[in-house]
Amino acid sequence: MKAALFQGSGCLEVKDVPKPEVKNPDDVLIEIHAIGVCGTDIRALAVPPLYEFKKGLILGHEGTGKVVGVGSDVTGVAVGDHVVIHPNIWCGKCHYCRTGHINLCENFQHIGDSIDGVMAEFACIPERMVYKISAEVPAHIAAMAEPLACVLNGTNKARAHPGETVLILGAGPIGMLYMMLYQAMGADVCVSDTNEERLRFAAELGATYTVNPMKQDVPAFLMEKTGIGADIVVDAVGVLLDTAILAAKKGGTIVLFGINTVAQPTVHQVEIVFKELQIVGAYITKGTFPQAVDIIENHRIPVEKLVTLRVPLEQTKYGIDQMAAAKSVKTVIEVK
Missing domain, CATH: 3.90.180.10 (Medium-chain alcohol dehydrogenases, catalytic domain)
Structure with a gap:
């Protein structure tokens, strides 16, 4: 073969x-x-x-x-x-x-x-x-079932409610799957990426906001749009914990999904304490394949x-x- x-x-x-x-x-x-x-x-x-x-x-x-x-x-x-x-x-x-x-x-x-x-x-x-x-x-x-099953592991750890704001760091296929699932939950989704074509694609798929970190400060942009920051931040890249901590609102949740084995971000630990943030890792899929198959078969996203x-x-x-x-x-x- x-x-x-x-x-x-x-x-x-x-x-x-x-x-x-x-x-x-x-x-x-x-x-x-x-x-x-x-x-x-x-x-x-x-x-x-x-x-x-x-x-x-x-x-x-x-x-x-x-x-x-x-x-x-x-x-x-x-x-x-x-x-x-x-x-x-x-x-x-x-x-x-x-x-x-x-x-x-x-x-x-x-x-x-x-x-x-x-x-x-x-x-x-x-x-x-x-x-x-x-x-x-x-x-x-x-x-698409496998990447969707992995993303579902992340959204199961941090569920959004209608009207909440979710920031997705990274507009690749994983970031876009996160966006689609959080949109289905009724959240407003902001997508951040350095690639303008990816941002245009995210906007076409219904992103509430898009922001290029090479042109705008992402945490400041979120504060301007929401007044408090994001309820949930997803790092779909694997190097953006610093940005996620600053962009999350007080009491918010950060989902770390992207993997970069050489990244060593500086952690602002005092910000985590003062803002009482929850930071969760989401690694691959965990009993979510049946859910992914159902979503695909029934055209839910x-x-x-x-x-x-x-x-x-x-x-x-x-x-x-x-x-x-x-x-x-x-x-x-x-x-x-």
């Missing part, structure tokens, strides 16, 4: 590799139809790299496709079912798994960065990591608008580069 392999910083190769087979009783063999490009894929391929991937493995973790084979113990899905893939294989044995915190598993196998991913024609995944989705959902939209580039597997590097250059909001690689 053909697959997109990570060959080190700035290097990706699409080549023929052995097709996976059903070997374990809980294996599910999936014919992959579409894979979303994630920011971690972009950072791993950056020069120098900003995220560490294992060299030589198949990229991709935001996958969807059709079941074409199952192990002897598989009962939840059958050949012909369309599924989306949970990419973080938890062990089920460590303290965190046994206390319900599967996203904090101490023995994770991360599809697409530590073991082979799904940016290929086929993938073999344990049954507990796949979720059925309606065959009527186009593959490029179904591929327009996730399809975020997919602005669809390319075949052979053009994977081009698709990733376009997203890295902010010329695509969300790139989806299509296989079948």
Whole structure:
């Protein structure tokens, strides 16, 4: 089968590799139809790299496709079912798994960065990591289930009420998913980004306000618009805790979602105390895949608008580069 392999910083190769087979009783063999490009894929391929991937493995973790084979113990899905893939294989044995915190598993196998991913024609995944989705959902939209499930973990930690103000720092696909979910809750959403095209896109999707931090002071802008600051601030970038602390209102909540392993922001701890802020981390998905599937199947938010580039597997590097250059909001690689 053909697959997109990570060959080190700035290097990706699409080549023929052995097709996976059903070997374990809980294996599910999936014919992959579409894979979303994630920011971690972009950072791993950056020069120098900003995220560490294992060299030589198949990229991709935001996958969807059709079941074409199952192990002897598989009962939840059958050949012909369309599924989306949970990419973080938890062990089920460590303290965190046994206390319900599967996203904090101490023995994770991360599809697409530590073991082979799904940016290929086929993938073999344990049954507990796949979720059925309606065959009527186009593959490029179904591929949005994984990032949506991750964002839902964040919004579940910080729910907005109608009329409240939410500030989203970062207008990439994750920031836009946060915006859509908070809009659905009835909040006024302000989106901040340094890219004017991304800000225009956010405005087209209904952002109440947009602000470019290269042109305006974001906390001052929020104070001018609201008089008190934001009820909820989401850092979808991973380097903007300083801004989030200053922009949040007294008693507000900050959700840290973006990941940047080299960022070391200065923390204004006294501001956290004086303003009695709540700061929560939201790491990947935590029991939110069924909710994500329901949202997509029932068109509860327009996730399809975020997919602005669809390319075949052979053009994977081009698709990733376009997203890295902010010329695509969300790139989806299509296989079948």
